[in-house]
Amino acid sequence: MAEMRTAHTADLDAATLVAVRALLDDVFDDMTDQDFEHALGGVHALVWEGAELVGHGSVIQRRLLNGGRALRTGYVEAVGVRAARRGRGYGSAMMDALERVVRGAYELGALGATDAGAAFYAARGWQLWRGPTSALTPAGVVRTEEEDDCIHVLPLAVPLDLTSELICDWRDGDPW
Numbered sequence: 001m002a003e004m005r006t007a008h009t010a011d012l013d014a015a016t017l018v019a020v021r022a023l024l025d026d027v028f029d030d031m032t033d034q035d036f037e038h039a040l041g042g043v044h045a046l047v048w049e050g051a052e053l054v055g056h057g058s059v060i061q062r063r064l065l066n067g068g069r070a071l072r073t074g075y076v077e078a079v080g081v082r083a084a085r086r087g088r089g090y091g092s093a094m095m096d097a098l099e100r101v102v103r104g105a106y107e108l109g110a111l112g113a114t115d116a117g118a119a120f121y122a123a124r125g126w127q128l129w130r131g132p133t134s135a136l137t138p139a140g141v142v143r144t145e146e147e148d149d150c151i152h153v154l155p156l157a158v159p160l161d162l163t164s165e166l167i168c169d170w171r172d173g174d175p176w
């Protein structure tokens with residue numbers, strides 16, 4: 001019997017955070033400490049089968065710059081379901097919960113999709129950002145060409161031109 005719970009990072013105990021990291025290491029072969037850190041500080045969706053964590057995703061706040069605006073953005077991170085447990089609706093249940101947070105708290109949703117994940121998000125209404133992407137680094141705005149084909153957004157009330165430039169705020173590790 002699976003159970004999905006949502007909780008802010010502040011309400012996850014140390015053992016749960018260890019379980020989240022172990023799950024993400026299992027799902028992604030290139031998970032770094034910085035990738036894990038990027039998933040903290042917001043709302044997590046966690047799927048448990050008994051005592052075993054089998055799914056995780058989170059949404060954290062970032063500022064994305066577009067058209068002269070600094071959009072309060074719910075940025076989805078670290079979405080993964082243990083391989084043997086996929087196809088049971090866990091990923092959808094987690095995204096339902098995270099998208100509810102995005103719609104209720106932010107002006108825009110955004111995420112960087114893996115090649116394998118892009119179709120999953122597209123089927124949920126996330127749209128590929130088609131314009132150039134950049135990051136607002138300490139040295140100024142720097143293009144992030146390698147991310148140009150993987151940033152997806154969930155447009156909300158703010159009108160967007162998906163072919164315009166999109167700039168993310170700065171952080172250590174991968175900017176997107």
Ligand SMILES: CC(C)(COP(=O)(O)OP(=O)(O)OC[C@H]1O[C@@H](n2cnc3c(N)ncnc32)[C@H](O)[C@@H]1OP(=O)(O)O)[C@@H](O)C(=O)NCCC(=O)NCCS
Pocket residue numbers: 027079080081082085086087088089090091092093112113114116117118119120123
């Ligand atoms: C993407 C992922 C989270 C989906 O989790 P899941 O629990 O298998 O998803 P669900 O069972 O809720 O599937 C929901 C729907 O999405 C579809 N789907 C699942 N994974 C998909 C994928 N990679 N591409 C396209 N469609 C996908 C399912 O067929 C299903 O469609 P249906 O509703 O028409 O039956 C899971 O495959 C995963 O962990 N992948 C590896 C990590 C990853 O790529 N994460 C995304 C990082 S950006």
